[in-house]
Each structure stands twice: as structure tokens, then as C-alpha cells.
Amino acid sequence: MRFLGKSLMGLVLLALTLGLLLWSGVTVRDAVLARLNEEPRVPQARERVFTVNVVPLEFQTVTPDLAAFGEVQSRRTLEIRAAASGTLIDLDPAFVEGGQVEEGQLLARIDPADAQSALDRAESDLLDAEAESREAGRAIVLARDELAAAEEQVDLRDRALQRQRDLLQRNVGTTAALEDAELALSSARQAVLTRRQALASAEARIDQAATATRRAEIARDEARRRLADTEIRAQFAGTLSDVTVVAGRLVSTNEQLAQLVDPGALEVAFRVSTQQYARLIDEAGQLRPSPVTVTLDIYGTNITATGQLSREGASVGAGQTGRLLFASLDAPRGFKPGDFVTVTLQEPPLPYVARIPAAAVDAADEVLVLAEGDRLEAVTVQVLRRQGDDVLIRARDLAGREVVAARTPLLGAGIKVNPLRAGNAAPEAPEMVELSEERRAKLVAFVEGNTRMPAEAKTRILAQLQQPQVPAEMIERIESRM
Known part of the structure; x- marks a missing residue:
């Protein structure tokens, strides 16, 4: 009996277990069917709003600035060279690197002993030539007097011949006396020819003496110039550079001793692109005299000077592009030749343009404009100039509208934003x-x-x-x- 009771109890428990399993399976099946038959529930997503800075578009006439880099150079630089050879003496204390000199100041002297000796010899030769000229003058006076005396003798001999002829016609004279008178007249005439030849020689001597005197004067002047060449003087007021001499040094002819730079005649040479150059010329193709500002940045301390665009290079150098321009400086205080400077010059004014940050324009020249409902709209604009961190644009029907100051990859057309304007109040301080x-x-x-x-x-x-x-x-x- 006990075995039968336990067996029945086991069957009852097994039946209950199977019933519970069947009921659980039906419940799971009904739940799965109900889940599958339900309509899908889509969660309501909230639109993300970005906070952006916006700037208004104000179109006006703007004068753009063109920036370039250039080098300061001197318009008046003179190479000081030795015009003679010799030993340097009497070196001026200012004849050093960076020395300030005045116009006509004696910088150095080359030993003038040889040049002075040559000048003395030339002056002595000139004295000899002048003495020869005076002697030639006295000789021609004597030659003229001798010629006059010989001509008087001819007259006397001619009258004596006429008397002998008269006497012979009256049968008073003799033929021998007549012949003697004719011979005496012929000798007198021969003497006149000799005196004329002596006068011509005296006149030639005068010409030769004048030529010799002139040659002696030329030699004297040349000796004076050679003596003056031993003095090295400053041709204008300026600053010395590249000085390579010391007292007692032996220099040769045409050797460069230094360079003289005029610090007040400086200009800046800079190169611009061909497109920028086209904006700086007028209708006639001539360069406009635009104002120029030159800045030298020295670790945050700027030295600035103003000037004017003066001229352009005659040709484009080999391997170079663009155009080489020159601008004269009005008051180049603090500038030195060789300084690397920034050049800023004004271009012709541009009408109806707006200045916005460069970050507001993408590579396709598009900006994001604030539309209705604070949503963004992409608009294509014309970029005319880039001015540092800003750009100058021109667009139609955008006057008075606002654009995003800085674009990000998250922003695009149709996105809603929270605009921040420059006039918004600052956040209140915490309590x-x-x-x-x-x-x-x-x-x-x-x-x-x-x-x-x-x-x-x-x-x-x-x-x-x-x-x-x-x-x-x-x-x-x-x-x-x-």
C-alpha cells in the first residue's frame, strides 16, 4: 500500500508539472504574439539647437589694403675706392664701420710724397716753358728789327745804283762802279731774305714755346689731380659701412675701402603678384602713386614709416614671378638698408562690399545666412579680397541680414541655431x-x-x-x- 501511495503521489506531481509547463508555454506564446501584433513606438527625438555667433552684413565702400614683404635699400650708395696706390696715412677717427661723416670731410690720405714730387717737376717744366716763351718773344723782336735794317740797306743800295746809272749816262761814271752798285744791291736783297727767314724761325719758336707751355700746364694740372687723388673725401653726408682699412695699410689703385650710405635716402623694394599689380595701375597702364606704410617688427616693438609708391622694375628676373615695385620713404627713422619689412599699401576703393570674418566663408565661397525661424541658409557670395583674418565679399539681396561668423562641420543649411549677437548682454554675475x-x-x-x-x-x-x-x-x- 505504501508503494502504491507513493507511486500515485509521483504521478500527481508529474501531471501538475506538465500542466504548469504547458500553461507557461501558452502564456509565453500569447505574450510574443501580442508583442508582435503591437504597432512600433517611435521615440520622439528632440531637435538639437546649436549656439552660433552671427554678424550683420553691412555693405559700404571699403579701401582694401595690400600687404607684401620687402627689403629696405638705399637709393644713394657710393663705393669709396682708392684713386692712387700707396700707404694710408692721416686716417680720420670717423673712418670706421658706422661712422657718421659730412660732405667733403677728409677720411684718409695716401702718402703724397711721389705725387708731390711729380707736381714739383711739372711746375719746374712749366717755368722752363714760360722762360722759353719769353725768350722767343724777345728773339722775334730782334728779328723784326734786323729785317727792317736789311730793308733799309736795300733802299740805300737801290738809290746808289740809280746814281751810278745817271752818272754813266752823263759819261761821268764808269761801268765798273755801276756793276759794283748792282752787286751791293743784290747782296742787300739777299740779306733781307735771310732776315725774313730768321723772323719766320722766331715766329715758329713762339708757337713751339706756346705749345710747350700748354703741355707743361697740362702736366702740372695732371700732377695736381694725382696729388688730390691721394686725399679720400666724403662726397656727401652719410654713414660708412664695409670699412676694411687701417692706418699704414698699403692700398692699390681702384681698391674698395668702404661704402658710403645716405641714411636719409631710403626706399623699400617688394614683389607683388601680377593680379595685385593689375589693381595698382590706372587706365593708362601707369602705376598709381599710392600711399605706403612700412613696418619693421622687432620682437613686438614696431617701427613704422610712411612713403609713396614711386616706380616699378623694368623686367621680370629669371626664375621670378610677379612685379618688383619700389616705394620711397618720407622719414625713415630707425630703418637701415637690408631690413626685412612688411609693406602695406592702399588699393583703389571697392564700392558695395561687406567685411566679415574669413572663417565665415568655406572653400566653395558659401556663407550660412540666418533665415526665418533661426534656421541656416547657404548662400554663394563673391570673395573680392582677403584682409588678414577678414574677407571682403559682395552679394545680392543680403543687405541687413546676418551670417554665421565661424563655420563648423556640424553646421549646414536647414539647421536651427541660437544666434549670439555682439549686442547681447553679458551673463550676470553669480549671487x-x-x-x-x-x-x-x-x-x-x-x-x-x-x-x-x-x-x-x-x-x-x-x-x-x-x-x-x-x-x-x-x-x-x-x-x-x-
């Missing part, structure tokens, strides 16, 4: 509360006993709690956790 000593002690004890708070945050909060006034928001946050 400050004065704590009692008991309340302060409780707050400090709670913060010090908080083991989950980072050490840096704990130090910062404790330092704020020690102040006379503590932000009310921080007090409420701590007390809510106590």
Missing part, C-alpha cells in the same frame, strides 16, 4: 552669500569628510568656502548632498 561661522564649519566638515570627491575639486571648494562671500549655487549644491 554671493555671506556665511556664518557655524554654517561654514558644517560645510567644511562635510567636504573634508567626502571621500569620493577628487582632491583637486576638494581643494578648490575649500578655498572658496574660506572667502568672505561664497556663491549661493555652490552652497545649495553642497547642502543638498549633506
